[in-house]
Amino acid sequence: MENNNKIRVAITHGDTNGIGYELILKTFAEQAMLDLCTPIIYGSPKVAAYYAKMLHLQVPFSIIQKANDAQEGRINLLAAIEDEIPIETGQSTEEAGKAAITAIDRAITDYKDGLFDVLVTAPINNSNIKPEGYLFPGHTHYIETCINDGQAFDVLVNEHMRMAFVTPSIALKDVAKSITKENMESKIEAFYNVLRRDFRISNPRIAVLSLNPLTHEDEIFGKEEEEIITPAINKMADKSIQAFGPYPASEFFGENYYEAFDGILAMYHDQGISPFKAIGKEYGVVYTSGLPLIRTASDQTVDYEKAGKDLTDPASFRHAIYLAIDGFRNRINYDAPYESPLKKLYHEHHDEGEKARFALPKRRNDIPFYKGQNSSSFPPKNDKSMYNDQRSHPDDNN
Secondary structure, three states: OOOOOOEEEEEEOOOOOOOHHHHHHHHOOOOHHHHHEEEEEEEOHHHHHHHHHHOOOOOOOEEEOOHHHOOOOOOEEEEOOOOOOOOOOOOOOHHHHHHHHHHHHHHHHHHHOOOOOEEEEOOOOHHHOOHHHOOOOOHHHHHHHHHOOOOOEEEEEOOOOEEEEOOOOOOHHHHHHHOOHHHHHHHHHHHHHHHHHOOOOOOOEEEEEOOOOOOOOHHHHOOHHHHHHHHHHHHHHOOOOEEEEEEOHHHHHHOOHHHHOOEEEEOOHHHHHHHHHHHOOOOOEEEEEOOOOEEEEEOOOOOOOOOOOOOOOOHHHHHHHHHHHHHHHHHHHHHHHHHOOOOOOOOOOOOHHHHHHHOOOOOOOOOOOOOOOOHHHOOOOOOHHHHOOOOOOOOOOO
């Protein structure tokens, strides 16, 4: 719904006994944030006032009843919670879970009515959220179900890498059977499209990790690389998608291969999350892709042990807002050339020979790092072609 006004950022307050309000209040204690966006906080005025007083934060907010009433230059707190909420800081309670899901539901309803542009969510506790008695699937899949448009998957982002996962957060024993050639191909292609459209990288390079620890010892560890992962990577060359690998995670992160890529595709959650947190300690953001709604969150939990103690750093939450705004603007800029395409002035007739003449050559799946190489044989960092983050027209490199 962007026009000439600032981007409207909806923010849900999360678990009311966790660090959500501390993140929100500290973020908007900086006046510069209001120059960047118009925040609409879906929460409880009384709970917000309680935490502001507890943390000695002077953060004036305007209470509104409808998102339409939000005004630029103000911290708009939409009273999404009508009932009294008992505050038990640092404790998991059913009331806190109910308040969290109520805020999410109200925000999703307003999104469907076009009342804000992007959504940023404060941390929740999945275990105390029980909508209508069923097991809460987490922010990403709950929002996906509510919107019912697109196929959601998360990309973890920090200053060093963008990481997606072939499988969702499932039991380790179920990972191997969830990795199929079709699943691999669809996830690589979806990740590629997100990097182009939401992150404005015109020709992204994607590294694909291996499932097994040593890919050259398939007879010992398994044949997933040979039978599933490598064929899927090779298939991407037919679509001019630059996918490389598979790389064993220990070698890939231990030798800093990740510095040469725009995106990393891990096979399962723990394979990627551990190096993501170890390498990028400053901040981490969860970017939900594949939906018409851009949703981000700081890579933080409810942190009950820190709640109300003024121990929480809002840097990740602030970056989540930045990334949501960037993604929204990037989509607009990416989609603009396609909205009013020029009419064809003549019909083109290409034979197979001409098509072949202009086709891109297929890329080897193990380039730029040949299997068996050590780090000393890598292309040097002053090779600008390896690190060029081209941000030209989306079709320039196709």
